Amino acid sequence: MSALIKAKHFFSSYTGRMLVGMLAIHTVLVPLVFVGVLLILQHDYQSQFINNARSQSYLLANLISENPKPDRIKSIINDQLLAGQVMLAGFKSIDAPATDDFSEDFFFGQGGDKIYHIIVPVLGQNDQPIGKLRVGFDETPVEEHIKQTYRWGVLVGLGFIVVSLFFVFFFGHLLTRSLRQLRDAARRIANGNINERLVISTNINEVHDMAVAMEHMRSRLVFREREVALHAARQSAVLDTADEGIITLDEQCLIQSLNPAAENIFGYRQEELIGTPFSHLLIPSEIERFISPRGQPIPLSHQELTGLRKSGEKFFLLLSISEGNVSNTRFFTVMAQDNSERHTFERELEYLATHDNLTGLPNRTLLYDRLQQAITQCARAKKLAALLFIDLDRFKIINDTLGHAAGDIVLKEVAERLRGCLREGDSVARNGGDEFTVVLPMLNDSSDAAVIAQKVLATLLQPFILANQKFSIGGSIGISLYPSDGGDADGLLKNADAAMYQAKTSGGNSYRFHTASVQGTTSS
Amino acid sequence: MKYIIAILLAACTLQVISTVHAEEQRIAIVTGARSGIMSISAKEVRRVYLGASVVLNGIEIKPLLNQSDKLAGEVFLQKVLFMSADAYERQLISRSFQGGSRPKVFENITDLLAALRNDDAAITFMLHETAINIPGIRIIGDL
Numbered sequence: 001m002s003a004l005i006k007a008k009h010f011f012s013s014y015t016g017r018m019l020v021g022m023l024a025i026h027t028v029l030v031p032l033v034f035v036g037v038l039l040i041l042q043h044d045y046q047s048q049f050i051n052n053a054r055s056q057s058y059l060l061a062n063l064i065s066e067n068p069k070p071d072r073i074k075s076i077i078n079d080q081l082l083a084g085q086v087m088l089a090g091f092k093s094i095d096a097p098a099t100d101d102f103s104e105d106f107f108f109g110q111g112g113d114k115i116y117h118i119i120v121p122v123l124g125q126n127d128q129p130i131g132k133l134r135v136g137f138d139e140t141p142v143e144e145h146i147k148q149t150y151r152w153g154v155l156v157g158l159g160f161i162v163v164s165l166f167f168v169f170f171f172g173h174l175l176t177r178s179l180r181q182l183r184d185a186a187r188r189i190a191n192g193n194i195n196e197r198l199v200i201s202t203n204i205n206e207v208h209d210m211a212v213a214m215e216h217m218r219s220r221l222v223f224r225e226r227e228v229a230l231h232a233a234r235q236s237a238v239l240d241t242a243d244e245g246i247i248t249l250d251e252q253c254l255i256q257s258l259n260p261a262a263e264n265i266f267g268y269r270q271e272e273l274i275g276t277p278f279s280h281l282l283i284p285s286e287i288e289r290f291i292s293p294r295g296q297p298i299p300l301s302h303q304e305l306t307g308l309r310k311s312g313e314k315f316f317l318l319l320s321i322s323e324g325n326v327s328n329t330r331f332f333t334v335m336a337q338d339n340s341e342r343h344t345f346e347r348e349l350e351y352l353a354t355h356d357n358l359t360g361l362p363n364r365t366l367l368y369d370r371l372q373q374a375i376t377q378c379a380r381a382k383k384l385a386a387l388l389f390i391d392l393d394r395f396k397i398i399n400d401t402l403g404h405a406a407g408d409i410v411l412k413e414v415a416e417r418l419r420g421c422l423r424e425g426d427s428v429a430r431n432g433g434d435e436f437t438v439v440l441p442m443l444n445d446s447s448d449a450a451v452i453a454q455k456v457l458a459t460l461l462q463p464f465i466l467a468n469q470k471f472s473i474g475g476s477i478g479i480s481l482y483p484s485d486g487g488d489a490d491g492l493l494k495n496a497d498a499a500m501y502q503a504k505t506s507g508g509n510s511y512r513f514h515t516a517s518v519q520g521t522t523s524s
Numbered sequence: 525m526k527y528i529i530a531i532l533l534a535a536c537t538l539q540v541i542s543t544v545h546a547e548e549q550r551i552a553i554v555t556g557a558r559s560g561i562m563s564i565s566a567k568e569v570r571r572v573y574l575g576a577s578v579v580l581n582g583i584e585i586k587p588l589l590n591q592s593d594k595l596a597g598e599v600f601l602q603k604v605l606f607m608s609a610d611a612y613e614r615q616l617i618s619r620s621f622q623g624g625s626r627p628k629v630f631e632n633i634t635d636l637l638a639a640l641r642n643d644d645a646a647i648t649f650m651l652h653e654t655a656i657n658i659p660g661i662r663i664i665g666d667l
Binding site for chain 2: 104107119120
């Protein structure tokens with residue numbers, strides 16, 4: 001710090017200002033007081049001088065008047081001249097010619113000749129004037145004395161100022177010590193050392209009160225800081241343990257913070273994402289759904305988008321964006337949830353709802369749907385569609401003798417064999433129990449259905465090995481054709497079921513077309 | 525403060541006065557024209573102004589202090605009382621404590637002359653050259 005800055009700092013302080021104030025007061029008062037005192041002293045010295053001169057002249061005149069002989073007068077005058085104070089003296093008889101060029105002074109310093117001239121009448125007997133005594137007194141000693149007094153006065157005045165300023169500085173420093181302690185304490189608090197108790201030793205009431213108030217403020221700050229820390233810890237714990245990814249964005253859509261769940265969802269570490277655009281976490285084609293043309297996030301609620309993990313894997317992301325404002329600064333909070341599991345679960349549910357749990361084949365519901373599709377497809381293409389209703393023969397025997405587990409194995413094997421018999425585009429479903437349904441779309445002729453039916457019967461006749469034993473079952477198949485046996489799924493199912501019943505009642509292991517085709521029944 | 529200002533003014537006056545020597549001054553002791561006091565000696569004047577009782581022609585003299593003319597005052601102090609103004613003031617105070625009376629002070633010449641004319645026992649001093657030009661008073665001493 002330069003001397004100038006130090007000086008400026010000092011004169012900005014309480015002590016410095018007291019010093020300047022005292023200096024200003026002294027500059028006016030000290031000269032005024034000392035000049036006044038010196039003038040009084042000067043007047044007093046001059047007055048004493050004049051008094052001495054006048055009384056001494058009076059005594060001389062009286063002395064001369066006692067015996068006014070010339071020799072005696074001369075002797076008296078010479079004695080006075082030898083004494084030093086009287087510089088000149090003379091007696092002039094009343095009878096002497098008027099050659100008076102002797103001036104007279106009535107004030108000290110009058111005439112400027114440094115001599116105080118007095119003319120005193122010398123009275124004879126009967127108080128009649130017999131002459132004039134003229135005396136000149138030297139003013140120089142008094143003048144020197146006055147000058148000396150002035151010099152001392154100036155020195156004493158300056159000394160007084162210096163000593164006063166020293167005391168002002170000393171007491172100013174002493175008085176402001178407690179203030180400096182307060183300042184240092186406030187700095188320590190500002191620097192975070194808030195737990196240090198503020199103790200100021202002072203007997204100045206105002207400073208003591210201020211210290212007490214500051215200590216109260218500090219203790220309140222400590223309390224508030226603990227509350228804030230506790231609150232922040234709770235918030236942090238909530239964020240850290242939340243299942244949802246929570247990300248804050250600024251107005252430019254840059255990531256400001258994210259919680260561990262968000263790290264897990266996107267596969268990044270926090271430090272990799274802070275300050276990066278949030279758009280990096282989504283596929284480019286969906287960015288415009290949550291970022292406005294001005295580059296700011298668009299608040300949205302529970303929107304499903306496609307997220308992008310660090311590995312490049314895409315996933316279903318459920319996103320909510322809300323806007324907040326703290327201290328006039330806008331920010332956005334993103335709640336992100338990995339929706340992939342839900343999608344998988346939904347797919348599984350859908351699968352379970354449309355497929356047979358044991359064989360994995362479509363169930364009756366899905367079959368119905370596919371049959372409808374086949375009808376639509378064939379109607380458009382003016383083709384035939386066939387529905388094969390299959391009921392296993394002798395399955396009940398296996399179930400009853402070998403148990404349901406063996407029956408389940410047979411059903412699974414049947415499903416596999418049926419799959420192997422079908423063309424691409426054909427569908428097979430398990431209706432329930434030992435009933436299966438096959439949809440054959442886009443047939444040119446009913447004989448195409450018969451071919452498939454025969455193929456199915458053949459594969460069902462192949463033996464099943466259960467508990468190291470061979471078992472042979474068979475099947476009864478009812479066939480209905482679109483459009484001849486029905487224009488809708490219900491009609492075709494009903495007719496195929498009826499035809500299957502005919503095949504079953506005729507001994508099984510055969511297929512039957514619906515009524516109009518009964519004549520075409522063959523047996524294997 | 526007043527005292528200091530008075531001293532400052534006196535110092536300024538002195539500075540002006542000190543430029544030249546005054547010629548020898550004569551002081552006149554005067555009384556009212558109708559007064560029965562015909563003459564007074566220097567010693568009597570000194571005594572009466574120092575507070576002593578002086579009776580002339582059966583009249584007890586009443587001294588009046590003329591402070592309307594500073595030079596006249598100093599001449600009077602130098603030639604009659606032989607003391608300084610401060611010493612005279614101390615003397616008067618001392619006399620007051622001893623039961624004496626102070627001469628009445630006049631700072632205005634008009635009031636002083638009126639007092640002289642109204643009181644036959646009253647005397648005062650002024651410069652001789654001043655006194656001879658004032659009607660209604662009589663010079664009873666030339667010092």
